[in-house]
Amino acid sequence: MADGDIKNYFDPKVLAGISNLYLRARWVVEGIISGIHKSRAKGFSVEFEAHREYSPGDEIRRIDWKALGKFDRYFIKEYEDETNLRAYLCLDASASMDYASDGVTKFDYGCTLTASLAYLILRQQDAAGLVTFSNRIESFVPPRAKRDYLTQILRALENRGPAGETNVGKILEEVAGQIKRRGLIILVSDLLDEPEPILKALRLFRFKGNDVIVFHLLDPAELELPFEGNILFEDMEALDLRVVADPRAIRKTYRQVVDEFVSEMRKQCHDSAIDYQLISTNTPLDKALASYLSWRG
Amino acid sequence: MSVFFLHPIYLYGLLAASLPILIHLLNRRRMKRIRFPAVRFILLSQKRISRSYRLRHWLLLALRTTAIILLALLLANPIFQTGAGLFAGGGTVSLVILLDNSLSMTWSGDGSGFKQAKEAARLLIASLNDGDRAALIPTNISGKEAFRLKEEKEVLLRELQAIEIADGTANFTAALDKAYELLNVPAGQREIRLITDMGLTGWDQFSIAALKQYDPSIPLKAIRVSAKQKPLNGAVKEVKLGGQGAGVNLPLQIEAVLANFGAAEIKDLLVQLSIDGETKEQKLATVPPRGETSVNFQSRLAKPGSHMGEITLKKEGFAGTPRTYFALHAQDKLHVLVVDGDPQTALVRSESFFLSRALNPTGDQHSSLYLPTVIVADGLGAAALESYQVVALCNVAALTDAVAQKLRNYLSQGGGLLIFGGDRLQSDSYNQKMTQALPAPLREKKIAPEASAEKIGKIDVTHPALENFADAILQESLASSRVWGYFRGDGAGKSALISLANGDPLVAEQKVGIGRVVFIATSADRDWTDLPLKTAYLPLVQGLTNYLAGGKRGALDGGVQVGGTKEILLAPGVVGKSLRITKPNRQETEVGIVADRDRSIARFEENDRAGFYRITLPAGAEKDTGAPPLYAVNPPFLESRLDEINEGELQAKLRPIQVEVIPVEAVEQGGKRTDLALPLLALLIVILLFEGWLAQRF
Numbered sequence: 001m002a003d004g005d006i007k008n009y010f011d012p013k014v015l016a017g018i019s020n021l022y023l024r025a026r027w028v029v030e031g032i033i034s035g036i037h038k039s040r041a042k043g044f045s046v047e048f049e050a051h052r053e054y055s056p057g058d059e060i061r062r063i064d065w066k067a068l069g070k071f072d073r074y075f076i077k078e079y080e081d082e083t084n085l086r087a088y089l090c091l092d093a094s095a096s097m098d099y100a101s102d103g104v105t106k107f108d109y110g111c112t113l114t115a116s117l118a119y120l121i122l123r124q125q126d127a128a129g130l131v132t133f134s135n136r137i138e139s140f141v142p143p144r145a146k147r148d149y150l151t152q153i154l155r156a157l158e159n160r161g162p163a164g165e166t167n168v169g170k171i172l173e174e175v176a177g178q179i180k181r182r183g184l185i186i187l188v189s190d191l192l193d194e195p196e197p198i199l200k201a202l203r204l205f206r207f208k209g210n211d212v213i214v215f216h217l218l219d220p221a222e223l224e225l226p227f228e229g230n231i232l233f234e235d236m237e238a239l240d241l242r243v244v245a246d247p248r249a250i251r252k253t254y255r256q257v258v259d260e261f262v263s264e265m266r267k268q269c270h271d272s273a274i275d276y277q278l279i280s281t282n283t284p285l286d287k288a289l290a291s292y293l294s295w296r297g
Numbered sequence: 298m299s300v301f302f303l304h305p306i307y308l309y310g311l312l313a314a315s316l317p318i319l320i321h322l323l324n325r326r327r328m329k330r331i332r333f334p335a336v337r338f339i340l341l342s343q344k345r346i347s348r349s350y351r352l353r354h355w356l357l358l359a360l361r362t363t364a365i366i367l368l369a370l371l372l373a374n375p376i377f378q379t380g381a382g383l384f385a386g387g388g389t390v391s392l393v394i395l396l397d398n399s400l401s402m403t404w405s406g407d408g409s410g411f412k413q414a415k416e417a418a419r420l421l422i423a424s425l426n427d428g429d430r431a432a433l434i435p436t437n438i439s440g441k442e443a444f445r446l447k448e449e450k451e452v453l454l455r456e457l458q459a460i461e462i463a464d465g466t467a468n469f470t471a472a473l474d475k476a477y478e479l480l481n482v483p484a485g486q487r488e489i490r491l492i493t494d495m496g497l498t499g500w501d502q503f504s505i506a507a508l509k510q511y512d513p514s515i516p517l518k519a520i521r522v523s524a525k526q527k528p529l530n531g532a533v534k535e536v537k538l539g540g541q542g543a544g545v546n547l548p549l550q551i552e553a554v555l556a557n558f559g560a561a562e563i564k565d566l567l568v569q570l571s572i573d574g575e576t577k578e579q580k581l582a583t584v585p586p587r588g589e590t591s592v593n594f595q596s597r598l599a600k601p602g603s604h605m606g607e608i609t610l611k612k613e614g615f616a617g618t619p620r621t622y623f624a625l626h627a628q629d630k631l632h633v634l635v636v637d638g639d640p641q642t643a644l645v646r647s648e649s650f651f652l653s654r655a656l657n658p659t660g661d662q663h664s665s666l667y668l669p670t671v672i673v674a675d676g677l678g679a680a681a682l683e684s685y686q687v688v689a690l691c692n693v694a695a696l697t698d699a700v701a702q703k704l705r706n707y708l709s710q711g712g713g714l715l716i717f718g719g720d721r722l723q724s725d726s727y728n729q730k731m732t733q734a735l736p737a738p739l740r741e742k743k744i745a746p747e748a749s750a751e752k753i754g755k756i757d758v759t760h761p762a763l764e765n766f767a768d769a770i771l772q773e774s775l776a777s778s779r780v781w782g783y784f785r786g787d788g789a790g791k792s793a794l795i796s797l798a799n800g801d802p803l804v805a806e807q808k809v810g811i812g813r814v815v816f817i818a819t820s821a822d823r824d825w826t827d828l829p830l831k832t833a834y835l836p837l838v839q840g841l842t843n844y845l846a847g848g849k850r851g852a853l854d855g856g857v858q859v860g861g862t863k864e865i866l867l868a869p870g871v872v873g874k875s876l877r878i879t880k881p882n883r884q885e886t887e888v889g890i891v892a893d894r895d896r897s898i899a900r901f902e903e904n905d906r907a908g909f910y911r912i913t914l915p916a917g918a919e920k921d922t923g924a925p926p927l928y929a930v931n932p933p934f935l936e937s938r939l940d941e942i943n944e945g946e947l948q949a950k951l952r953p954i955q956v957e958v959i960p961v962e963a964v965e966q967g968g969k970r971t972d973l974a975l976p977l978l979a980l981l982i983v984i985l986l987f988e989g990w991l992a993q994r995f
Contacts, residue, residue, distance in 0.1 A: 095334075096334035097334075099332070099333070099334045106334075190334060192334055192335060192337070218335075219334075221333075222333075222334060222335045222338075225339075227329075227331065229324070229328065229329060230324050230325060230327075230328035230329075231328055231329045231330070231331050232328055232329070232330045232331070233331055233333045233336050233339055234330060234331070234332050234333065234336070235332075235333065235334070235336040235337075236332050236333065236334045237334070238336075241336050241337075241340075242336070243336060243339055243340055243343065244325075244328060245339050245342075245343055249346070249350050249353075249354070250339065250342040250343055250346060250350070253342040253345050253346045254338055254339060254342040256342075257338045257341050257342050257345070258335070258338055261338070
């Protein structure tokens, strides 16, 4: 398979054409795995720990046949127990996530990303759970390590479209209160809310010993403000918030404002040892997942 | 300094300057609505750039508007002009120079105003380039003259040389009409220059509504000639004839009313009366500021007929019409036929003695306006009554039918009849034969002893015949008279000029056709009254005689104003013929005589110079017409007034024509024109570049 073909797997537009979220997640993950093999990158599957000699009762399929050829004795591959990881996938489902300047809404993109992560986590026999929220928790799927648990997560994702206002900080604090064991918190959100409560909640996760990854989703139009002419902008969440502006006149300043916002978030996250990843919804999914994979080591 | 446009029609393009604003407003109406998640970032951005953004926005709008304005101005091709403007650049010129040659220019510019005006006109003509055309029009025209634009400078300069100061007021309406008529042709650049002293009188008579045509797009510049100092300024307002009029060898009273137009008193102004070129009398007068004063002259005319009168004003530094002309038409002696009905061998006892003495007190036939001829009653039938203006019947007993008829005819032709009573007068004869001529039928004689004589009761001093008795002394003299014998009449007091104390009329009047009759109920001598011995008798007799003869003797004719029309009334028999007018410059003009109701009339309009105009009547018509042989023409009285119209008033008068007033020195100092198209184009390019750069920064 050529490089170009592989990239196509992760094109958000291509993925948007796949209506089944499971297939979409699988497509992404399998594509990534395939790409990694081809690139001889570090392994990521169940982690090999050591060999031990075969003893009766061991599963025949776990015998390392290569070692038999080399040493002429039966060895069994021992793997690291991976059920230690409990990942909470927190997806923002507020109305602002319903925005798409070019076909793929932030919510669609976030769903695919979340599903792919869940698939990947469960495939590694880790426990994955899901929280969707707007200004309240819309659904909560506690983490499990079962393979078929993915169905439940995907059902929760598909169950509800984006709606309502955002209150990321408050929701994350609520989630933090419900988590009893340390784990991995993955936040997928456009973060269009007051930054301080969000950062405070993220720091709380960290304080409790969790690892945190933030996928900051923004539409290219939100980053670039590419519109022309006089436009009446109406906020997607606060309906009484509207403003007339000539994008051409404010574009430069707007980009500065967005950059400052992103930089501040990135800095604050970095200071709190939180992985922060800004993702435009036209970014291929493999690059988005790379952040997780680099964390997973 | 001024700016004008070669193609002003393109200035309508300035309306397009509103387009950027309209587009801006339309864009605001047609704006899109977008639901957007990051509105808070937009708000934040706007807040940050608000001030500079708005500034740039308005700057951009201003630049675009300015660019359109500049484009419109560029197309209109503005020309910047300094001074009176010489014609450098801007294409060929069609120029009309209006030269104010009204009388007031005589005194403008400290006496050299007209010279300065002509020099300014010469400079303008000299500055014309090849292909330029010009016309020179004096302001004192009738409007019938023909003018044309011409390229030949030499011809224009000769025309300029020939223009002289006129005696009248500027006719700005006719001059501007001509100018706009000449410029109503396609031309690159059309202009009007009016060189004037801004005299108020000419502009007072101007109204924009009277112009037949005008074009506000043609620049009009008034080149002003003005005095540095205000001179003493006045004129003769009116010349009046006083006394008993103008009669041969009689005292002639002439009153000249002088007006001072200035704010300073005019002292020691020499005022001179001349008649037929001979100085008769001169006086020094003082005229108060903005006021009037009268100067009276006494003189005497030796010959009957028309005389040329002239009032001359002389003073160093005085500005105003120096000469005022008037015609004096002197009446020869008034012929009175006195018919004595009771002649005596002793003259003093004759019925007519006191009457004839009252008419000619000295007995010298040259010293009185009246020339009485005394005849006896029997001679009345043979007398040629048409030779006399008045016939006085003094105690004439009876009238034959022939005499009565003769008197009636005389009255119907406008004669005057004075009838005195007396002991010989037969009332029946008068009542029968002169019924229509008597104020009332005569009744009985009333004779009383002298001691119980009647007093004078009432005197009608408002009657023209008795106007002398407005004087209290004369009135007292008349009132002191006593009457002890008189004829009573019916309808007592109906038309009485003088009544007795008992109410009976003493003097009564009757009009017969155009003739007049005055009946005095008492005697002309001392038989029935002591009136002939009173001081009042002479003015009474002369006043009644004058009245019966048709009023004052002679006349003073102030004539017409320069530019006015003289109407000469003539007898009906000369219709179709023509008379000849000889102007002061000896130029002769034939004027046709036309019918006018029951008369004939000749109208002469070319009274363009001050002075005396002589009338030569058609052969054979001299005796019948009664027209005077000359008349006077004077400059308009107000033309001597040197008050000026100011620029604001002039602009208001000429609106919508745009006028700019510049001093004559501006022409003398020259000036030049600069085509502003190139600088404007450069500015437009700079603005467009700046606009483009600024637009990119948004």
